[in-house]
Amino acid sequence: MSATKNTITWTKKDLLGLEYLSKEEIELILDHAKSFKEVLLRPLRKVPTLRGKTVANLFYEPSTRTRISFELAAKRLSADVINIVKESSSIQKGETLIDTGRNLEALKIDIIVVRHGSSGAPAALSRAVDISVVNAGDGWHEHPTQALLDIFTLREKLGKINGLKISIIGDIAHSRVARSNIWGFTKLGAKVTVCAPKKLIPKGIEKLGVKITSDVDDAIKDADAINVLRMQFERDEKAAFPSKIQYFKNFGITEERLKRAKKDIVVMHPGPINRGVEMSAEVADGSKSVILKQVTNGIAVRMAVLYLVAHHKRNI
Numbered sequence: 001m002s003a004t005k006n007t008i009t010w011t012k013k014d015l016l017g018l019e020y021l022s023k024e025e026i027e028l029i030l031d032h033a034k035s036f037k038e039v040l041l042r043p044l045r046k047v048p049t050l051r052g053k054t055v056a057n058l059f060y061e062p063s064t065r066t067r068i069s070f071e072l073a074a075k076r077l078s079a080d081v082i083n084i085v086k087e088s089s090s091i092q093k094g095e096t097l098i099d100t101g102r103n104l105e106a107l108k109i110d111i112i113v114v115r116h117g118s119s120g121a122p123a124a125l126s127r128a129v130d131i132s133v134v135n136a137g138d139g140w141h142e143h144p145t146q147a148l149l150d151i152f153t154l155r156e157k158l159g160k161i162n163g164l165k166i167s168i169i170g171d172i173a174h175s176r177v178a179r180s181n182i183w184g185f186t187k188l189g190a191k192v193t194v195c196a197p198k199k200l201i202p203k204g205i206e207k208l209g210v211k212i213t214s215d216v217d218d219a220i221k222d223a224d225a226i227n228v229l230r231m232q233f234e235r236d237e238k239a240a241f242p243s244k245i246q247y248f249k250n251f252g253i254t255e256e257r258l259k260r261a262k263k264d265i266v267v268m269h270p271g272p273i274n275r276g277v278e279m280s281a282e283v284a285d286g287s288k289s290v291i292l293k294q295v296t297n298g299i300a301v302r303m304a305v306l307y308l309v310a311h312h313k314r315n316i
């Protein structure tokens with residue numbers, strides 16, 4: 001891996017959210033991810049950096065991209081990996097997150113990657129164990145590695161983040177991706193707009209320094225990039241949009257809508273996509289979309305995160 005230009009060092013045991021990182025720490029992760037991406041382009045996509053370490057993926061909620069991406073990232077760093085899913089573990093018998101975590105520590109695991117339905121669960125686990133904890137998405141709170149890969153992909157595409165206009169469109173209220181995106185993009189100097197039906201805009205979100213609108217054409221108009229979020233109908237207890245057809249009509253991203261946007265607007269989505277709800281299939285698969293690039297970049301970003309938390313003690 002080539003040396004990075006950063007002058008700061010990583011001292012954190014865990015990655016719990018972008019709220020708790022400085023601009024410099026975010027840039028440190030991005031720059032390490034850039035170096036790891038070079039590794040992934042080699043014929044032999046593997047480095048011995050985490051040989052002898054063990055990473056446990058502890059997932060209490062379903063996942064395709066994040067879990068596989070963390071597993072691949074750990075394997076590309078030569079770590080051993082174990083995957084624990086709720087349905088086939090003692091979590092099913094009522095074991096608590098903290099007890100599970102302490103047992104993983106007793107089994108000499110080095111890093112726990114945790115996805116949990118409750119906001120704050122990774123932070124609670126981090127306080128209970130001395131080993132590293134990485135948040136792979138907690139409730140409606142944060143999904144830091146998703147935002148890091150979103151930022152990485154946009155920086156790679158447009159060369160910078162500072163000064164960009166980025167609109168996050170969709171179910172802001174239930175979205176941990178939205179919160180991590182807001183923290184990350186604003187810390188790096190982007191101007192962020194959030195766009196959602198009024199009932200899906202959380203109270204006080206403007207305190208995070210974002211512009212708010214419920215007019216999707218207004219959100220798209222001057223944007224350099226849009227990050228379109230999954231409409232989480234399963235969590236929409238306020239029934240902000242009971243009909244998927246109506247949601248698509250009012251908020252769906254279509255080729256027609258993008259005709260009124262900047263010519264080279266970048267379209268992102270964290271996945272999984274509801275085609276024909278948040279965006280049309282033509283947009284998802286079109287030339288402005290970087291959705292699959294985001295997925296690919298997720299491996300390099302997660303390699304960077306695993307590498308940094310695993311080596312945090314050396315840098316203190």
Ligand code: CP
Pocket residue numbers: 062063064065066067137143146270271272
């Ligand atoms: N973007 C994302 O978190 O996808 P998964 O739920 O498949 O991990």
